[in-house]
Amino acid sequence: MTTTEVPKLSFWSRALSFAREIWAVLIRPSSIFSLGFLVLAGFVAGVIFWGAFNTALELTNTETFCISCHEMRSNVAEELKTTIHYNNRSGVRAHCPDCHVPHEWTHKIARKMQASKEVWGKLFGTINTREKFLDHRLELAIHEWARMKANDSLECRNCHSAQSMDTTRQSPRAVEAHQRFLFTGQKTCIDCHKGIAHHLPDMRNVPGWQ
């Protein structure tokens, strides 16, 4: 029996030769499709990709998404429920991303990239118990305070603008504080309004606290 045996190629060498074939096609000009068709197809594919990208991005920007992890659902989301940003006379509710994700696209993407760290934390269970969460609360809070200090409390100001504040409808105490510190630009919202939506961490050594 003398048959010429074809040597069976391994998966990786087959994959490599397939990749080479694809590459050979890609680097040559098209001989079938017109340039106009290719441009148009590229445009349409781009629109679809862009739309899908932003839709997926927006899906991660919902309260449902945030509280799909128990770390958020049973700690911070639970604490929010007793505050004025969740339940109030006028029925306007601030959801997680309203305060924690910038609304403008560029900054939103930057924040979303930072948030990849949170995926890491989820995978390795950094705060997967109440005790671990409490241990990390100060660190997590400091990150948020620093972020809001740096962007001049942008997420607060998306709803609460200093220009639209009618001080005649505020309490004397609030008028005094806002006139001295907010309108003069000496302080930004988060400097005084800490812990308004979640419980506070250990505040010793935090400026302005005992």
Next chain:
Amino acid sequence: MTPEQNSSVREPRNYPEQPPVIPHSTEGYEVSVNANKCLSCHARTRVRESQAPMISITHFSDRDGQFLASISPRRYFCTQCHVPQHNVQIPVDNDFVDIDTVLKGAAPGRPR
């Protein structure tokens, strides 16, 4: 519940030892083992910025009369004694009169 009185106008005490009532809203103010929102205005070091009355010096003393550097733990939970006010229709009349009113009511010439 009616909204908390929020005028910031200090109320007189009904008797000298009365813990002053809080003339402003304290809604959402955290007073816990981690943080004390009241002290972020009323603590000694915070008064310059807040212009709020400083907590009484008596609050620095522990139960043995030892004066501490800061607020004594037994005085830490402010709303145990100091309470915000609501404008409500009281179900039971209160006929309390303070001592000054009693003294004024005394006939002239009687011992004060």
